[in-house]
Amino acid sequence: KQEVTQIPAALSVPEGENLVLNCSFTDSAIYNLQWFRQDPGKGLTSLLLIQSSQREQTSGRLNASLDKSSGRSTLYIAASQPGDSATYLCAVRRETSGSRLTFGEGTQLTVNP
Amino acid sequence: DTGVSQDPRHKITKRGQNVTFRCDPISEHNRLYWYRQTLGQGPEFLTYFQNEAQLEKSRLLSDRFSAERPKGSFSTLEIQRTEQGDSAMYLCASSPQDSRADTGELFFGEGSRLTVL
Secondary structure (H helix, E strand, C coil): CCCEEEECCEEEEECCCCEEEEEEECCCCEEEEEEEEECCCCCEEEEEEEECCCCEEEECCEEEEEECCCCEEEEEECCCCHHHCEEEEEEEEECCCCCCEEECCCEEEEEEC | CCCCEEECCEEEECCCCCEEEEEECCCCCCEEEEEEECCCCCCEEEEEEECCEEEEECCCCCCCEEEECCCCCCEEEEECCCCHHHCEEEEEEEECCCCCCCCCCCEECCCEEEEEC
16 A cells, blocks of 8 residues: 655745755555645645656756655755745655555645745 | 636535535546545545546545546535535546646646535
8 A cells, every 4th residue: 555654744944945845655656746735725736747757857946856766755945935835745646556646644834934 | 727626615514414516627637536635634535537437436435425427527526414524625636648638647626625513
């Protein structure tokens, strides 16, 4: 059974800091990994999608890396801003599980002005 | 088309009542998914459709839950005889499949929050 763990569960940083969120998964037979952002009471916004054959993806101040063999992904946020405050979720799609995603519990990020 | 649409956004009901949620996926996305999310947790998979066929159901989907996608477009999720433990956010997502646009990426709606009193 695939299990996804995100560390830390919560993080509070001052504005301007660079930060790293971690995601680990137990079954390396994944099809892809997706990072999402979720604001309180809202749905999920897709940030980055990394296919299993890729090592990293970048979008603006965000960079996500994938080490499939070790079961790890990181989301790097550069020059954090108060507007980045949200919960960040990673989810993996297994190769043989159809289309279901398995999510971690998320990292709740607070960026203080 | 602005994305996945869910209705209602919020529903408060008394225990024992039936509720129904609707999801309109992104046009031409033939895969549609339902997830459930409780406070402080990540979303959990419930079921998914490819066109009108329901291809997979989670064990979380008890016999009080039923999902349909009759014409391969919008979907409904009905919960019968609601219980307080059903209180959660119900999220719908869609993705293209078997097309040039298919990267395996899922696009989520804003969710339908259910509160059972």
